[in-house]
Amino acid sequence: xxxxxxxxxxxxxxxxxxxxxxxxxxxxxxxxxxxxxxxxxxxxxxxxxxxxxxxxxxxxxxxxxxxxxxxxxxxxxxxxxxxxxxxxxxxxxxxxxxxxxxxxxxxxxxxxxxxxxxxxxxxxxxxxxxxxxxxxxxxxxxxxxxxxxxxxxxxxxxxxxxxxxxxxxxxxxxxxxxxxxxxxxxxxxxxxxxxxxxxxxxxxxxxxxxxxxxxxxxxxxxxxxxxxxxxxxxxxxxxxxxxxxxxxxxxxxxxxxxxx
Amino acid sequence: xxxxxxxxxxxxxxxxxxxxxxxxxxxxxxxxxxxxxxxxxxxxxxxxxxxxxxxxxxxxxxxxxxxxxxxxxxxxxxxxxxxxxxxxxxxxxxxxxxxxxxxxxxxxxxxxxxxxxxxxxxxxxxxxxxxxxxxxxxxxxxxxxxxxxxxxxxxxxxxxxxxxxxxxxxxxxxxxxxxxxxxxxxxxxxxxxxxxxxxxxxxxxxxxxxxxxxxxxxxxx
Ligand SMILES: Nc1ncnc2c1ncn2[C@@H]1O[C@H](COP(=O)(O)OP(=O)(O)OP(=O)(O)O)[C@@H](O)[C@H]1O
Ligand SMILES: [Mg+2]
Numbered sequence: 442x443x444x445x446x447x448x449x450x451x452x453x454x455x456x457x458x459x460x461x462x463x464x465x466x467x468x469x470x471x472x473x474x475x476x477x478x479x480x481x482x483x484x485x486x487x488x489x490x491x492x493x494x495x496x497x498x499x500x501x502x503x504x505x506x507x508x509x510x511x512x513x514x515x516x517x518x519x520x521x522x523x524x525x526x527x528x529x530x531x532x533x534x535x536x537x538x539x540x541x542x543x544x545x546x547x548x549x550x551x552x553x554x555x556x557x558x559x560x561x562x563x564x565x566x567x568x569x570x571x572x573x574x575x576x577x578x579x580x581x582x583x584x585x586x587x588x589x590x591x592x593x594x595x596x597x598x599x600x601x602x603x604x605x606x607x608x609x610x611x612x613x614x615x616x617x618x619x620x621x622x623x624x625x626x627x628x629x630x631x632x633x634x635x636x637x638x639x640x641x642x643x644x645x646x647x648x649x650x651x652x653x654x655x656x657x658x659x660x661x662x663x664x665x666x667x668x669x670x671x672x673x674x675x676x677x678x679x680x681x682x683x684x685x686x687x688x689x690x691x692x693x694x695x696x697x698x699x700x701x
Numbered sequence: 702x703x704x705x706x707x708x709x710x711x712x713x714x715x716x717x718x719x720x721x722x723x724x725x726x727x728x729x730x731x732x733x734x735x736x737x738x739x740x741x742x743x744x745x746x747x748x749x750x751x752x753x754x755x756x757x758x759x760x761x762x763x764x765x766x767x768x769x770x771x772x773x774x775x776x777x778x779x780x781x782x783x784x785x786x787x788x789x790x791x792x793x794x795x796x797x798x799x800x801x802x803x804x805x806x807x808x809x810x811x812x813x814x815x816x817x818x819x820x821x822x823x824x825x826x827x828x829x830x831x832x833x834x835x836x837x838x839x840x841x842x843x844x845x846x847x848x849x850x851x852x853x854x855x856x857x858x859x860x861x862x863x864x865x866x867x868x869x870x871x872x873x874x875x876x877x878x879x880x881x882x883x884x885x886x887x888x889x890x891x892x893x894x895x896x897x898x899x900x901x902x903x904x905x906x907x908x909x910x911x912x913x914x915x916x917x918x919x920x921x922x
Contacts, residue, residue, distance in 0.1 A: 500824055529832055537830035547825035551843045561829035564839060606825075613829055 449512055450475045451617050451648050452497065458505030459489075459496055466492045467503070468672040474617070474650060479643050481659040481680070482652045484669035485695060490652040493669070494619045497650070498539040499532055510535060511616060537565060540610030540618040544625050546602040548594040554581065554605045555590040561613045573612070580608040584638050600631030604638050611642075618642065620651040654699055660684060668692045710888045711895050718899075721878025728795055728864045728874055733857055735800025740807025748812045758808070765805035771866050774798040778870045795867040795874075803860050810856065814849035815841060847918045854911035858904050875899070 450473040457470040466489045474480050482490050495501040497508055499516035508515040515535055517524040526532075548557050558577040562568040568576075581587050584604040594602055603623055610618060620639065624632040636658050643649065643662045653659065659666055659680050666683040668676040668691075676683060676692045684700075687693045711718070746758035765773070777798045782788045789797065818841050826836035868877035879896050883889045 495824075498828060500827055533830045533832055536828055539828070541825075541828035543821060543825065545819075545821055547819070547821040549822065549825070549840055549844075551847070560839070561831075564835065565830040609829070 451478075451511065452650075453509040454497070454506070455509075456506035457493070457496060457503055457508060459492055459501065459503040466672050467496065469506070470669075470672075470674055472667060472674060472677065474648060476648055477646045478648055478664045479662050480650045480665050480667060481663040482650065482667045482669060483654060483659070483695070483699075484675075488669045489672045490669055491621050494541070494621050494650065494652060497619060498536050498541060500541075502526070510539065533565070537561075537613055538616045540613060540615035542603070542606050542610055542618065542620045542623050544622040546594070546599070546606045546626075548602055548606055548609070550594050553591050553593055554586060554597070554608075557594070557605060558609045558612045561609065566613065577608070577612055580611050581605075583641070584608045585634070598631060599627045600634045603627065603635045607635075607638055607642075616648065618647055618649040620649065620653065622652050622654070624653065624655060656684065656700055668695065670695070704890065706891060707888060708891050708895070710886055710891055714882055714886070717878050717882050718875070718895075721873060721875040722899075724792070724867075724872065724878075725861070725864050725874040728792065728799065728867060728872070729857075729861050731796040732799035732803060732864075733860055735796065736803035736807045736856075736860070739800065739804035741811055743804055744808035744811030744815070747808055748815060762805040762808050765802055766809075770799070770802050770863055771869065773802055774866055774870060777801075791867065791870045791872040794870060795864070795872045799860060799863050799866075802863070803856060806856050806859075807853070810849050810852045811845075813852075814845035817848045818844045850918065851911045851915035854907060854914060858907040858911070861904055861907075862900070 453473040454470055457467050458465070459467040470493060472480075482493070484490050492501060496503040497510070497515065499508075502516060513531075513535065514527075516527055516532060518527045518531075548554075549560065552560065555574065555577055558580060559568075559570070559573040562573040562576065563570055578587070578590065581590050584607055586601060586605055586608065589597060589601060589605070594605065597605065607623075623639070624635050627635065632655065636655060639649075639651070639658070640662055651658075651663075663680045666678065666680045667674055668683060668687075668689070670691050676687060676689045678688075683692065684696065687696060743758050743762065746754045747762060749755045749758075774795065778789075778791070778794045822840055822844065823836055826840040831839065864874050865876040867874045868880060871877065875896060879892050883892050886892075
């Protein structure tokens, strides 16, 4: 899209550091994601997975290292050897191209499902309403929510809400999708329907980074698994390797705990 | 005790109550408008990330909430002219004083309403590329307003009661009108009882409305 060499990854993270006060949450993270890759991030609670995702689209400012999305430094600009926050416009433009799906859905409760999905395209992308609605209806069909289009979020099941949230993110035509434990707050019987939608996205070639503890999803869909602990990447590799022959003791211990 | 009630006096002097009542209504509406106009931006400043904006707003709100309304009124009436040379008539003074007083409470209601909206909503708005003001206008405020309406209605009821403080600076509102009438006809029992009932008949439904709104919006969001 921005005319860079084909080898340039969608996302490149170099020595990413982030702390909350005196707590170092991310302590030098390096990885990159090529187009159409599906990266699954696993790791114990508090290891910094959510923080990592939020740094990628600058919902949380990071202090050290670089996040480069689509060839552009995320969030900061260099000025006179110092880093200053990038102009609001630049940050907004970057966020428009990165979709995000949250553990708690975060649908807008005062809007119907359709309104949730067209909100970004109309208000942010300035799409004509008719066009936005046509695209939204197509997306709602894809996630199986056509009959809920005029319902309010509070009347939907968790699985339906999460599928609507995915449609809302997709309506922005993102280049990269971030999922933060999209099925963790769902009843077990509703997990499958959300994973199905995500699998379909993967098959279509969407580039995605997904924090999840759904090992079957990781095994079926991930091109790469990253295991994080204490703000660092401990191990990284194809799912077969990480799950069946982990190299690090910490990975082994973690997997033993989550796979019963 | 065999007191002879003569509520006929109310009917005989209805025009006194009408005139006082109109003044009370005018003071209520004027100060409510002022409170809203000042309170909303004040609440925004109070919640600002920037100290330079937040501190003055906080200081104002805490000072107003920490001093009696009656003292604020007499201060504006007697001290402000001495300090500034600006002489306000009693009605303007009471509208200004109650408006400035209620603005602090409106600001707190406003801020609490915004804070009550889940932080994830802001994250979701930002994540689809909205800016701060757009997220506030499209996502946060519509939800916050639903939470603010019941306490706003309550504050309005308080404000009606505050108007009676105007009597101390000779504003011709209901209480002052009643006092004047008592001085002529000497019927304090009937007149004060009627006054209390009149306020109750107006204020109680407003309080009920606030409680109803609270239940209504609790079901909605
Ligand atoms: N806004 C914040 N302020 C202060 N500390 C925070 C904040 N957000 C997260 N933290 C801390 O940073 C650390 C990493 O949190 P994070 O949410 O990224 O972990 P996680 O890997 O996503 O955990 P989980 O699996 O429980 O979601 C935790 O110790 C957490 O308490
Ligand atoms: Mg998390």
